[in-house]
Amino acid sequence: MRSPLTVHWTAQPAxxxxxxxxxxxxLSGVQLASLPDAQLVARCRVGDExxxxxxxxxxxxxxxxxxxxxxxxxxxxxxxxxxxxFARTYQHLDKLRDDEAIRPWIGQLTRRLCIDxxxxxxxxxxxxxxxxxxxxxxxxxxxDESFAVHxxxxxxxxxxxEILDRFFARDESYQTIGAxxxxxxxxxxxxxSRCLARLREIFEGRNPGAxxxx
Amino acid sequence: xxxxDEQRLAQLIKALxxxxxxxxxxxxxxxxxxxxxxxxxxRAEADLAFRDALIANLEEALRLEGYEPETxxxxxxxxxxxx
Numbered sequence: 001m002r003s004p005l006t007v008h009w010t011a012q013p014a015x016x017x018x019x020x021x022x023x024x025x026x027l028s029g030v031q032l033a034s035l036p037d038a039q040l041v042a043r044c045r046v047g048d049e050x051x052x053x054x055x056x057x058x059x060x061x062x063x064x065x066x067x068x069x070x071x072x073x074x075x076x077x078x079x080x081x082x083x084x085x086f087a088r089t090y091q092h093l094d095k096l097r098d099d100e101a102i103r104p105w106i107g108q109l110t111r112r113l114c115i116d117x118x119x120x121x122x123x124x125x126x127x128x129x130x131x132x133x134x135x136x137x138x139x140x141x142x143x144d145e146s147f148a149v150h151x152x153x154x155x156x157x158x159x160x161x162e163i164l165d166r167f168f169a170r171d172e173s174y175q176t177i178g179a180x181x182x183x184x185x186x187x188x189x190x191x192x193s194r195c196l197a198r199l200r201e202i203f204e205g206r207n208p209g210a211x212x213x214x
Numbered sequence: 215x216x217x218x219d220e221q222r223l224a225q226l227i228k229a230l231x232x233x234x235x236x237x238x239x240x241x242x243x244x245x246x247x248x249x250x251x252x253x254x255x256x257r258a259e260a261d262l263a264f265r266d267a268l269i270a271n272l273e274e275a276l277r278l279e280g281y282e283p284e285t286x287x288x289x290x291x292x293x294x295x296x297x
Binding site (some may be wrong): 008047049052053056057060063064065069079082083086087090104143145147149150154156158164165168169170171193196197199200201204207 | 218219220223225226227228229231232233234237238240241242244245246248273287
């Protein structure tokens with residue numbers, strides 16, 4: 001695993017994080033996590049370092065999934081892209097035209113950097129991004145769907161959210177989850193079932209067309 | 215079967231695993247790294263001996279002054295020292 005030294009500071013430093021007296025009220029991590037993207041970006045722009053941490057946490061899975069799943073970069077290349085994406089986001093946040101569009105902006109930046117990585121390596125003859133099985137557009141559509149589901153998970157109870165994330169996204173065993181959350185491992189399966197049912201209600205409520213037959 | 219039944223939701227949760235924690239932490243530290251970088255550049259501009267030491271052996275000069283080179287974007291620092 002590479003150190004933060006692999007971050008490439010390719011653009012002129014922009015003074016987007018000057019010490020500011022206009023950062024507004026201090027928010028807790030939980031409050032920051034519930035801020036809409038546009039408000040989070042606005043807080044980052046005025047130098048709120050906690051907001052920046054939240055922004056990285058919010059989009060880290062998205063960036064990681066694009067590089068490692070849609071473009072199938074190896075761990076080293078994926079890490080370089082990951083750090084480069086956030087370095088450029090940090091540097092160019094003041095140039096973002098629409099704060100609400102931060103996710104598609106980060107997504108597009110990640111895709112461009114992945115393609116640059118593939119082209120600059122000697123592997124372009126082996127891996128053409130557009131010829132990957134299923135295609136990158138299909139993979140991106142799945143990643144965007146996944147992101148929407150993870151956003152909906154924010155409306156679950158903390159316990160449900162933890163169980164679903166640990167079991168499905170982190171691939172943890174019933175035993176590990178039970179130990180971490182201090183609940184009997186024998187009840188995990190039924191909790192997963194209940195939590196998924198609740199998530200379905202929430203997701204279909206947020207996306208009225210989502211319940212339509214496929 | 216609906217478009218988003220429990221099985222599909224489970225697949226979609228699984229499709230977005232967490233990024234390695236070290237990667238996330240490194241990206242979260244960017245503002246601090248930038249602050250350290252600006253501090254070093256300002257010192258180098260005010261102290262020519264320090265600037266010369268940085269140019270001669272960047273990592274060693276940083277360590278002697280109490281900085282941790284691995285927490286600083288060295289490529290960017292080299293570029294700014296050359297400006």
